[in-house]
Amino acid sequence: xxxxxxxxxxxxxxxxxxxxxxxxxxxxxxxxxxxxxxxxxxxxxxxxxxxxxxxxxxxxxxxxxxxxxxxxxxxxxxxxxxxxxxxxxxxx
Amino acid sequence: xxxxxxxxxxxxxxxxxxxxxxxxxxxxxxxxxxxxxxxxxxxxxxxxxxxxxxxxxxxxxxxxxxxxxxxxxxxxxxxxxxxxxxxxxxxxxxxxxxxxxxxxxxxxxxxxxxxxxxxxxxxxxxxxxxxxxxxxxxxxxxxxxxxxxxxxxxxxxxxxxxxxxxxxxxxxxxxxxxxxxxxxxxxxxxxxxxxxxxxxxxxxxxxxxxxxxxxxxxxxxxxxxxxxxxxxxxxxxxxxxxxxxxxxxxxxxxxxxxxxxxxxxxxxxxxxxxxxxxxxxxxxxxxxxxxxxxxxxxxxxxxxxxxxxxxxxxxxxxxxxxxxxxxxxxxxxxxxxxxxxxxxxxxxxxxxxxxxxxxxxxxxxxxxxxxxxxxxxxxxxxxxxxxxxxxxxxxxxxxxxxxxxxxxxxxxxxxxxxxxxxxxxxxxxxxxxxxxxxxxxxxxxxxxxxxxxxxxxxxxxxxxxxxxxxxxxxxxxxxxxxxxxxxxxxxxxxxxxxxxxxxxxxxxxxxxxxxxxxxxxxxxxxxxxxxxxxxxxxxxxxxxxxxxxxxxxxxxxxxxxxxxxxxxxxxxxxxxxxxxxxxxxxxxxxxxxxxxxxxxxxxxxxxxxxxxxxxxxxxxxxxxxxxxxxxxxxxxxxxxxxxxxxxxxxxxxxxxxxxxxxxxxxxxxxxxxxxxxx
Numbered sequence: 001x002x003x004x005x006x007x008x009x010x011x012x013x014x015x016x017x018x019x020x021x022x023x024x025x026x027x028x029x030x031x032x033x034x035x036x037x038x039x040x041x042x043x044x045x046x047x048x049x050x051x052x053x054x055x056x057x058x059x060x061x062x063x064x065x066x067x068x069x070x071x072x073x074x075x076x077x078x079x080x081x082x083x084x085x086x087x088x089x090x091x092x
Numbered sequence: 093x094x095x096x097x098x099x100x101x102x103x104x105x106x107x108x109x110x111x112x113x114x115x116x117x118x119x120x121x122x123x124x125x126x127x128x129x130x131x132x133x134x135x136x137x138x139x140x141x142x143x144x145x146x147x148x149x150x151x152x153x154x155x156x157x158x159x160x161x162x163x164x165x166x167x168x169x170x171x172x173x174x175x176x177x178x179x180x181x182x183x184x185x186x187x188x189x190x191x192x193x194x195x196x197x198x199x200x201x202x203x204x205x206x207x208x209x210x211x212x213x214x215x216x217x218x219x220x221x222x223x224x225x226x227x228x229x230x231x232x233x234x235x236x237x238x239x240x241x242x243x244x245x246x247x248x249x250x251x252x253x254x255x256x257x258x259x260x261x262x263x264x265x266x267x268x269x270x271x272x273x274x275x276x277x278x279x280x281x282x283x284x285x286x287x288x289x290x291x292x293x294x295x296x297x298x299x300x301x302x303x304x305x306x307x308x309x310x311x312x313x314x315x316x317x318x319x320x321x322x323x324x325x326x327x328x329x330x331x332x333x334x335x336x337x338x339x340x341x342x343x344x345x346x347x348x349x350x351x352x353x354x355x356x357x358x359x360x361x362x363x364x365x366x367x368x369x370x371x372x373x374x375x376x377x378x379x380x381x382x383x384x385x386x387x388x389x390x391x392x393x394x395x396x397x398x399x400x401x402x403x404x405x406x407x408x409x410x411x412x413x414x415x416x417x418x419x420x421x422x423x424x425x426x427x428x429x430x431x432x433x434x435x436x437x438x439x440x441x442x443x444x445x446x447x448x449x450x451x452x453x454x455x456x457x458x459x460x461x462x463x464x465x466x467x468x469x470x471x472x473x474x475x476x477x478x479x480x481x482x483x484x485x486x487x488x489x490x491x492x493x494x495x496x497x498x499x500x501x502x503x504x505x506x507x508x509x510x511x512x513x514x515x516x517x518x519x520x521x522x523x524x525x526x527x528x529x530x531x532x533x534x535x536x537x538x539x540x541x542x543x544x545x546x547x548x549x550x551x552x553x554x555x556x557x558x559x560x561x562x563x564x565x566x567x568x569x570x571x572x573x574x575x576x577x578x579x580x581x582x583x584x585x586x587x588x589x590x591x592x593x594x595x596x597x598x599x600x601x602x603x604x605x606x607x608x609x610x611x612x613x614x615x616x617x618x619x620x621x622x623x624x625x626x627x628x629x630x631x632x633x634x635x636x637x638x639x640x641x642x643x644x645x646x647x648x649x650x651x652x653x654x655x656x657x658x659x660x661x662x663x664x665x666x667x668x669x670x671x672x673x674x675x676x677x678x679x680x681x682x683x684x685x686x687x688x689x690x691x692x693x694x695x696x697x698x699x700x701x702x703x704x705x706x707x708x709x710x711x712x713x714x715x716x717x718x719x720x721x722x723x724x725x726x727x728x729x730x731x732x733x734x735x736x737x738x739x740x741x742x743x744x745x746x747x748x749x750x751x752x753x754x755x756x757x758x759x760x761x762x763x764x765x766x767x768x769x770x
Contacts, residue, residue, distance in 0.1 A: 027306070027337065028158050032583060034343035035154030037188040040336075042347070047370070050379055056586065060347075061185040063369075065474050067481070067582035 007078070010055070010071035012046045018076035019043055025073045033074075036064055044076060096144045097172070098251050101165060101196060102180030103189050104151035105467075105587035107208040110238040111180055112148040113599050115247075120603065131508070139248045147174065153188075155195040157309040160513060169199060170294065175255040178204045178247070183213035183220070183235070184588070186358065187350050193229060194266055194346045198298055202257065203231040204250045206243075210235040212588070216367075221357040228353045239593050265297070268345045271333055275326035276300045279319070286316035304330075305339040369588040373471070382475045389463070389472070390494055397456040398498045398529065404451035412444030438624035443617055447609070449501060449728075454605050456495065456502045460509065461600035465592030469509065470584055477582055483564050484571035486510055487582075489519045493563070496526030497556075500729040504736050505604065514575040520733055521570060521746050522563040524725035527556050530677035534720045537681050541701035542713035555717050562722065562753070619727040623675040641686050646671050660719065660755070661712040661762045670719070676726050711765045715758050723754035 012018045020042050023030050037060040038044070047056040047063060055066045066074075102108040113120075116135025133148040149168060150161035157163055169177055179196055181189040186207070196203055207213070207220065226233045232250040236243030267273060279300040284291060290299060290313060302310040303323045314320060330338045376385050416436045423432045463469045469488065477487030488509050496503035503523045510516040527535070539551045623646075632643035641647045650668030657667050669683035681700075688703045704713070724747050725733075734743040 022336070027339070030337075030340055031154070031156050031158055031343070034340060035152075035156070035191060036583060036585065037191070037347070039340070039344040039347050041344070048373075048377070056373070056377070060188040062182075062188050063373075063586035063588075065470070065582070065584050065586055067477070070583060 005077065006075050008072045009044065009046070009057070009066075009074040009076050010049070010068060012044075012049065012076065012078065014046055014049045017043055017045045017079050019079050021075045021077055023074050025070075029070075029073075037062070038064075038074065043079070044074075094142050096142055096176070096251065096255050097147070097174045098144055098176045098178055098255075099147045099149050099169060099172075099174040100178050100180060101149045101169075101192065102151060102206075102208075103153055103182065103192060103585075105585060106151065106180045106182040106189060107238040108151055108180045109148060110593065110596055111206065111208065111236065111247075112146060113596050114238055114241055114244055115144075115146050120599070137248070139252070142248075142252055144248070144251060146178075147172075152192065154192060155199075156305070157307045159511075161511070163309060166199070169196075169201060174201075176202045176204055176251050178206060178251065179231075180206045180208050180238075183207040183210045184216055184218065186213070186218070186220075187347070187354055190229075190350045190354075191343075191346060193231075194350065197229065197231075197266060198301055200295055200298070202254045203229075204247070204254050205229060205231050205233045206247060207233060207235045208238050211237045211240070211242075217361040219359040219361055221359075224357045225353065228357065239590070239596075266346065266349055268342050271330060272304070272338065272342060272345070275304060275330060275338075279303055279322055279326060282316075282319045282322045283314075286319050287314060290314070301342070305342060306337070367588070369467075369586075372589050373586065376468070377471050377474065382471075386472050386475045389468070390491070393456070393459040393463070393491075394494060394498060396459060397452050397495070397502070401452040401455050405448050408448045408451070409444065412440055412448075416440045416444075433628060434621075434624070437628070438621045439617075441624065449499065450605060450609065452499060453502050453505070453608050454601050456506065457604040458597055458601050460491075460506060461597045462592055464509065465590065465596055467587045467589045470586050473584060474582075474586075481582070483567050485519065485567060486512060486515045489515060492519055492523060493526055496523040496528065499528050499530070500524050500526070500725055501608075501732050504729065504732045505608065507736065514571075517737060517742060518567050518570045518575045520736060520742070521749070522566045524729055524746070524750060525559045525563040525566065525722065527559050527721060528677070530726070531720055533678040534673075534680050535717055537684070537701065538704070538713050538717050541704045542708075542710040555721055558718070559721050562757075566753075619675070619731065623672070623727070627672060641668065641683075659762065660758045661708070661715050661766075662719075666716060670723070673720070674724055674726055676728070677720065680720060709769075711762065711769060714765075715762045718761060719754050719758045721754075722750055722757060724748075724751045 006021050009018060009020075020038060020040055022040065023033055023038065025033075042059060045058040047058050049055055049071075055068055055071050057064055057066065100108055100112055112133065112135065115137045119137075120133060120135040131150070135146055135148075137144045137146060147168070149165045152159070152162045152165050155162050155166045168174075177196060179193050181193065183189075193203070193205060205226075207222075210220075213220075220235075222233050222235065232254055234243055234247045234250050236247060268276065276297070277300075280296045283299050283303070284296050287299075294302075294310075299310060303314065303319070304326060306323075306327065311320075311323075314323075327338055330341065334341050376382060378385075419435050419440065420432060423429050460469075463472065469491075472491070473487035475487065476490040480487045480489055489507075491509065492503045492506040495506050500523050503526070504520050507516045507519050507523075510519060535552060535555060539548055543551055626645040626649075627641070629644060632639055642651075647664075647668050649671055650664040653667050653671075654662075654664040657663075657670075662670075665684065665687040668687060669680045672683040673680035684704070685700050688700060708716075724730075730743050730747055733746050734740050737743065
């Protein structure tokens, strides 16, 4: 939590975690993402971010794939290099 | 016998359909919800004294008004008032899954929660305090393992018990926090006094929640300007406090409630850092290996559907041929009896033409069910998405389009894997541009007739390529005009890999096969008989086949349209064959054969190919292929389009649109070609 700077999710590397700050998108997309667990403050683990390739995240225990454009709209604050936990994804 | 109605709700990939199959077995009915392309499924389960009708609602993540599925789900629950709603939850991803449960709770309905795949959750080290969870969510909770058939009885008991509890409102309502609750209260008061009619259908609290979320459907229903003003000021007020729209804040609050509840009641005993799904994904979604693996799997699907399917297909063809011969046997050889002709050429030919596709359809849907149930389809969509997105389609559209190279009928049925309606319609419209197996017989006749052997391959390749390019252009145009709208942003869950059960694949195959036979079969049969009639009547005195064709309704029609097709380089014989080929494309070949069967002394002893090359130029030959590639799809395809889009409008649009396109393109090619070659 050293860094508090806000950056797009697409800048987070594979294996890193980030905390969602806001989503810069219209209402429909915002709602769709919210229903899949992407709401403020949720912890997102980036499973795979290889360019050009699938952008896969783990949020609340389920794997979700995003288009790269979408990953640019999701603003996060980095929470360092902790190892990605899979499974339930809940913070203990 | 007491009757109960229960609805199954749940996230996509929560194993909802597996549980539905477990409960209802093969006693299922599949249809479409009126006016939409979403599938409606229900089935009956008898248990003790009860007859419970289960409805399998579409899989959704939430209950907003942004998608057809979500609207259907919530309107079904509100309007049909099932005795119990069963929410199927994937226990290994419980927090995300409970989000839908929270919205179902907002609806204040009798609810049963199923923690499905609880064995996988336990393997991952999750321990649930079911009793406490049951109190927090005010619903019976049943642990199940759907694919192993565990927990069926417990679920049925819970459904019966819950249905017996007289309607009461929940004690623990989801509270959205003081600021939001204050606004909700204001709106609720206004709604109760200003919109009494709406409050009869919906609960006032739910209405207020939806109004504050600026839900499109509910907002449209509100007439009172007073309510609208209050909602507007509430929304603005909350926006000024939170700097975000109320719906997003409320979504966050729901997750907050879930996290809190889970923290207290779920213990994690082990932490698995990797599981087998991650390992499979590392290979199949690999940036270099992903595409080849996908192409191999698609090739396998295509190969099995049309190669393996060709064996039972030829058995069926033989069977119908045998039946036709036997029935002809009742009449003297060469008899012209109309009943014989109707039975053999019209009915047996028509029914046979429909049923021979059945093996293809069964195998294809077995493959699709396997790819979908195993979880691979989501990955395939992702791999193809980068390419398909460029033409404005979803990654999954690739699959039906590929199948279109075999036959348009199963391809159109396969568009059911597309969730988005616009994508689905756009894909259906262009599927006929993929050269199907029947069109191949036309190319196989024409190409050797007009071109040198070393051009065979390139010619075939060229005509297939033209089809693909036209499909891409048409989709682009359609997406810019009638199917306008933002390309659905790509967000998709990657469900964990699972081994599909034999039962679910069998049920899936059976349903698709039956649907094909029942719905398409009847109409295709009727259309085939009409076409047979038009080709055989009225009958002239002459006994020559060509004379009969020329005298028949279709032959006359061919003559009528001759002036119109002259600029394309076609004469009435080609015109007649083209009209006849709408029954089935391969008929073009036999129609041409009949049209040229006359014993013209100059043409005697020549094969059909030789006759064609003697009568037409290679340019005309090419134009025939071009026109056959593009113009009106066959009857079976038109009927399928009608079935799948639920409207004759789209079927007619496809029919006339493609014919017009064929005319324009062939016209240009023929006229330009004539200028160059003469």
